[in-house]
C-alpha cells in the first residue's frame with residue numbers, strides 16, 4: 001500500500017501486496033479462484049480483495065485491484081475502478097447516477113464520442129433530457145438547471161478548441177441543486193489537475209491516453225470519494241455492464257502510471273516551447289494552449305491547474321489544401337487520432353476525430369478545415385520544430401508564384 005507523500009513517489013510504489021514481495025504488479029490471468037470451503041454465514045458481498053480474497057475474475061482480479069488502488073491514490077480519491085475503455089468508464093458513471101426522467105447538463109465541447117453517447121444513446125434511445133451548454137461561463141450551467149437535473153458532465157480542457165470550465169464554481173451549482181458533478185480529467189491528468197479536490201464527485205479518464213502513456217492499451221478509469229456513487233459504479237462494473245479492464249491492460253496501465261510525472265513534465269515543456277514557436281509563425285493564425293497568456297482562460301488555467309499538459313491546437317493560414325500539404329510533408333510526427341503517448345500525434349479534427357459531428361456542428365464549435373491538433377510527445381523538441389519547418393516550407397513554396 002502506498003505510503004509516500006508526493007505524486008512521483010506514490011506513482012512508483014507497489015500497490016499489490018503479495019507474499020513473494022514483488023516490486024511490480026504481477027499479471028494474474030486466472031478467471032476463477034479456489035475457495036477454502038463453504039461457509040453458510042458468509043455473503044458473497046463480503047469477499048474482500050483487500051484481504052487477498054478473490055472469487056471470480058469479473059468481480060475482482062488482483063492485477064486490476066492493484067491498479068484501481070493506484071488510480072485512486074494518484075487522484076487523491078478513495079475508490080478507483082478500471083474499465084475496458086474510457087467510453088466504458090464514462091457510460092458506467094452516467095448509468096450510476098441517472099434514473100428515469102432525469103435531466104443531464106453537459107459541456108458543448110466534450111470529447112466527440114461522449115457527446116455522441118449522450119445524444120444517440122442517453123437522449124435518443126433511453127429518453128433522457130440532455131442540454132449542452134457553453135460551460136466556459138458557469139452561469140450557462142446554472143441557467144440550464146431544472147428540477148430533474150441529476151448530473152453535470154464536464155471536461156476541462158476540452159479538445160480541439162481547448163476550452164476550460166471552472167470546476168469549483170460548477171461544483172457549487174451541482175451541490176446547491178443536489179446534482180452529481182462528473183469531470184473527465186483525461187487531458188489534464190491528476191499530475192496537473194485534481195477535480196475531486198476542486199469539488200467534483202467523480203473523475204473519469206480514458207487511460208488510453210496519458211495514464212497508460214505509451215499508446216499500447218485501451219482503458220478507462222473512475223475515481224470517487226462518494227460511497228453511494230462508488231457502490232453504484234461497482235455494481236454496474238461487476239454486474240450491470242461487466243466492462244472491467246482485463247489483467248494484461250491493467251498491468252500495462254500500472255507500468256505507465258509509474259512514469260507519469262516524468263512524462264508529463266516533458267510533455268508540458270515541449271508543448272510550451274512549441275506553442276510559443278507557433279504563436280510567432282507567419283503560417284499560423286491562432287494557437288490554442290492554456291499555458292499561453294493569449295489564451296482567454298489562462299487565468300482560470302493557472303488557478304485550477306498545476307500545469308497545462310501536452311495538447312495544443314492551431315490554425316494554419318489557408319484551407320483544407322494547406323492542411324493536406326502540411327500533413328503530406330511532415331516526417332517525425334504521426335498523423336493519427338488519439339493522444340497522450342510518448343510519440344507526437346497530429347490530428348486533423350475536421351476529417352478525423354470530429355468528422356462524425358458533421359459540418360454544421362463543427363462550424364458552431366469553431367472547428368475549421370485548417371485546424372490541427374497536436375499531442376506533443378517527449379521527443380527532442382528541436383526535431384519536432386524541424387518537422388514543423390518542413391511542413392511550413394511546403395506551404396510557403398506553394399503560395400509563392
Ligand SMILES: *Cc1c(COP(=O)(O)O)cnc(C)c1O
Pocket residue numbers: 085086087088111113114155184186187205206207208209218219220
Ligand atoms: C479518448 C477519450 C475518451 C474515450 O476514451 P476511449 O478510451 O477511447 O474509450 C473520453 N474522453 C476523452 C477526453 C478522451 O480523450
